[in-house]
Amino acid sequence: MANLQSARIISVGTYVPENVVTNKDLEKIVNTTDEWIFTRSGIRERHIVPMDSQVSASELGAKAAIIAIERAGLKPVEIDGIICATFTPDSFFPSTACRIQAIIGCSNAFAFDVSAACAGFVYALTVADGLIKAGRNKNVLVIGTEVISKVLDWTDRSTCVLFGDGAGAVVLQASEDTKRGILSTHLTSDGTLGDILKLPAWGEKRTMQMKGNDVFKHAVRMMSEAAYTVLGDAGYGLDRVDYLIPHQANIRIIQAVAELLKLPKDKVVTNLEHFGNTSSASIPLALDEVWGKGLIKNDTMALFTALGGGITAGSVLCVF
Template identity: 60%
Template sequence: MPKRTRILAVGTALPDKVLTNHDLEEMVETSDEWIVKRTGIRERRICSYETMMSNSGASELGARASTVAIERAGLSVDDIDGIICATFTPDNFFPSTACSISRLLGRDNVLAFDLSAACAGFVYGCTVANALITTGQCRTILLVGSEIISKSLDWSDRTTCILFGDGAGAVVLQGTDDEERGIIGTHVSSTGSLGDILTLPAWGQKRYMSMNGNEVYKHAVRMMSDATLKCLESCGLSCDDIDLIIPHQANRRIITALARQLGVPIERVVINIERYGNTSSASIPLALDDAWKDGRIREGCRVLFTSLGGGITIGSAMVRF
């Protein structure tokens, strides 16, 4: 059985529509200056109203990102034997978004399921995919983070509608016997007692996201830092061994505070929230794609993924490329 799980390639997909802070000034009582100062966000991508109302948006974006990732990995869809989709905005309760992605890719007879861990979904997915591959149950897994968050927002609520965007990212994960490469270790956890600070009801009259931003900020840096240190400890590494941090893009202030807490220079942190906003499970693969294109992902570099989401769910993963 493989000793490690490597990330072979990443692909992304975004809606065409760009919603700027100036556009939001026309919709709610806010300003570009206030949004940038408090969040670091300048614009985000939003699906069309027709896509929001359809039962196919997350799977279609996910399939587009997956196609790019598979091509970049130099593989064909027939090489994929597992699909995991991290999402809290699925097209349907069932079939799963992962099954819909498999249909769009034309790949039947594969393991396929959705994973719900909100903004920590991608790191949770890395953990699960690594376990499936290193125990020999799958050889090549497509891990997708795909979100149509715009359909879950109250567009009159300025505390939430300014923060989020739509998008998808996918990575191809494959087993390897090279113990110097791949997912070195992960740490995932949850704190259910804090679940009410960030919620999206599945049923009932109020089916919009609600968030206590102050509480999220208060816990985010501490929890992500703790998950990172536990992940590093499991790998026998320290913060000095991190070449690059790719955090969940929730808020620029959270990201900079996390880097400061870990003692990692901000130059070694990937930040692209200004262009995409918070895309939940898609945010880390979107940032990974940017870093790869910019030449920041080099052979042998150690990259830390870290995230926090509703639940509260927390996760960190150390990967050597």
Template identity: 45%
Template sequence: MTSKSLITAIGTYVPAKRLTNDDLEKMVDTRDEWIVQRTGMRERRISGEAEFTSDLCIKAVENLMKTYDKKVDDVDMIIVATSTADYSFPSTACKVQEAFQIKSTGAFDLSAACSGFVYALTMANGLISSGLNKKILVIGAETMSRVIDYTDRTTCILFGDGAGAVLVEYSKETPGFNASIMGTDGSGGQYLYLPGLTGGNRFLVQNGREVYKWATRTVSEGIERLLAQAGMGTDDIDWFVPHSANLRIIESICARSGISMEKTLYSVEYMGNTSSASIPLALDIGIKEKKVKHGDTVLLYGFGGGLTHAGAVVKWGVPDLDA
């Protein structure tokens, strides 16, 4: 299918509260130096008691509208990638629809953990390119702090909260999606999961060692497949934006795939692992640092619980802020 869609705007939001490594030293047996050495993380953002995933989504969309002078009342689909929805139903996407009083739109949540944002982007491209939709809000948002055990030093140092939203619009003249892949290894689900109706507590469980081994191998192989599909090499990529799970995982993936860390964007240092929100947060950082420009070729790659992974090569269609 020929792509007929383009990412035209982006907005983000993170809560005001910061959880620093020094704060964590007072909560569990850990040290700032150890956390930085193992993960590259220094801070994460934590939602307030009355601040839920839908609230983060709404503020990210408001930021998108204000920054790029966009309206969303004519959006005809809302896709929210999240593992920490306010409710099982109504969906978080329905809460977004309510907030902006969008009169005629579909709305649903997508569950693919840390791969969710790229999954949702790929779906949006398919819906638009097939002619079913014209303008889609894609949001990756999480309140991971609500599912983390803050007495477990192996997980509480990793995760933070945040949201990122993009607008994907019909564009016959400037197709924005060059290639995409998705993959799953359900047998690895035991290494990273969030209990639900199967029982147990509601805290996230992770075997970091196993996830690290799977991610570094799978993502580097996926990048090779993705570039082959796009007919490109690493030199054709302006920016690489992987899921910000852990800076050491990102460094290993770059070493294996031959992508320079100098053209790799991440949000992990001051926001932690925000799951489905980490890629749009990293993109927004790249924009604010005057790195990501209109027309750049960007390789996005999400990976995480499921175990799932998804990659996309896109032409960046968002206007430069100083244009």
């Protein structure tokens, strides 16, 4: 395969469960109010799989992936790689990516998962970008998919009100047009901060645990630093950015990051009001929203930035 120098996002697909849980619904099961949730998070409602269902991350991810492949004008057999970001996998192994491969029939693709929590999509996109630029792959499917409702303590109002289930996928394709595609990526981690946001695999409390104030402080700093790094590496200023598409963690985090980046509100994409924090699915869900409105055009520059448990953080700068 020729060594092609650019990797372009050519399509996006998303899927969320039909079941919607509003803040008013949560008032009935936990000590909270719609006003308390919205003023602190910017969230009004979220989609979750039915509590008594066996719906898995691979099922949601497969539905988003099928849409992305169809929008790319490709057949499943033309996909030569699948990288899935999730912290709510169907099983320790086989990977969620392998399960999705089996569902959608991408028989010519490798498949593996990455684990970087809410920064997972940025991590997966960075890996796919590197493989394409190395000339190893042509069409890589990058997926973020989560069923977070399965790992929440529904009596803990500090966490259960924030999250939703969903999936998003993009097709990253090799291109000789070096003026478009992924221009720069940056990943960073700090394992010393692991305890501020975690989901234990063993023990009595196997539900998400979060120290919200610490997460806020480090999220704002690390998401902003990563964004400035990719811009500097690519040789662009913030005035060239058309849209900041951040991980949809919390409206206060997003606003603080935008303020540090000196970006006006109309350049900041948010949709967490209706989806909540969907972790690795949140960036493709937000991208799909602006793409669907016809706002993603040739030469549109988008800046992705995210923070997740680990602590992990990263940014991707791309031109469509």
